[in-house]
Amino acid sequence: MLLNIAAYHFVPIDDADALAVRLRASAEAADLRGTVLVAEEGLNLFLAGSEDAIGAFLAELRADPRFAELAVKASHSHAQPFARLKVKRKREIVTFRREDSAPLSRRAPAVTPERLAQWLDQGHDDDGRQVVLLDTRNREEVGYGSFAGALTLPIDNFVDLPEALAPHREALAEATVVSFCTGGIRCEKAALWLRDDGMDNVLQLEGGILGYFERVGGAHYEGRCFVFDERVALDPELRPLVDAAA
Structure with a gap:
């Protein structure tokens, strides 16, 4: 193993x-x-x-x-x-091409997997606000699975996220928006940049989908999580879609 x-x-x-x-x-x-x-x-x-x-x-x-x-x-x-x-x-450890998006001295507020699962169970955050999950991954990754009801965007590259999200921003103004990705790295950049760009209602999911699987399991998630290796995707028990015997 x-x-x-x-x-x-x-x-x-x-x-x-x-x-x-x-x-x-x-x-x-x-x-x-x-x-x-x-x-x-x-x-x-x-x-x-x-x-x-x-x-x-x-x-x-x-x-x-x-x-x-x-x-x-x-x-x-x-x-x-x-x-x-x-x-x-590399120039960036995840390519976003937005100035001051790297969380070197500060980061966007985060929500833990446990707290997010609680919000999803009760249908709102601790202040009674609607919770909208924002998937920051590309359409291929989303095809393997995502959180139920998440806002997914028709993007092929992470750099396209701000433009693709723009038509939705007004509708999200009164919600608590939780951005998520595979392991958290894209959320770190996206959430920080979006808050600096005026979306001060954006949080990031601590640890991404994989961290959620580790600490909560598959509650409110549908399908698998795409990963960037020959396992292809992991289920909420972190079992691979492809795992030939060694």
């Missing part, structure tokens, strides 16, 4: 090139596969390997004070879901 991890952390990185080289060496030494993205705004990674190897890699990474608080979402598979290891130096 292999351990699969997804993690990201927004933090200023002034040695991004050197860090990418160092992380590649560490991952190769541990026989890990997956993708590691390094940018001046932070780190984004999807990796799979043995429990011990992943543990050692994370321990080494967290020894760097910048990543001491790195939050990881974990699942398991029988087969290796990645063909190889890719470590890339």
Whole structure:
């Protein structure tokens, strides 16, 4: 059984090139596969390997004070879901192309999975406001599943979200809008940018769909969550759609 991890952390990185080289060496030494993205705004990674190897890699990474608080979402598979290891130096760890959208010194308010499930159970937030779930993923991902009744947008790329959302903004003005994505990274940028752009009623779902699955399960979610590897999608028990025996 292999351990699969997804993690990201927004933090200023002034040695991004050197860090990418160092992380590649560490991952190769541990026989890990997956993708590691390094940018001046932070780190984004999807990796799979043995429990011990992943543990050692994370321990080494967290020894760097910048990543001491790195939050990881974990699942398991029988087969290796990645063909190889890719470590890339990028301009953004998730491409949005909006100035000041990276939450380096501040972030949008978040709602925990438990609190969101409570709001959905009761049909409103703690102040009695309508709750609207905003899916920030693209149409291919949405096709595998989403929260029941969520607002989904006909986009193919994350950079198109602000324009696609524009026609809906007036209708959402009196609601509490909770943005969500796979693991939280797109919500971090989208929610912060939207609040700066005047939508001060936008929150982000802490940990994204995968964090919700881990802590709440599948309540109010329909289908699976698309993931970016050969498992294709995970159900609320974090079981893969495709998981051939190793």
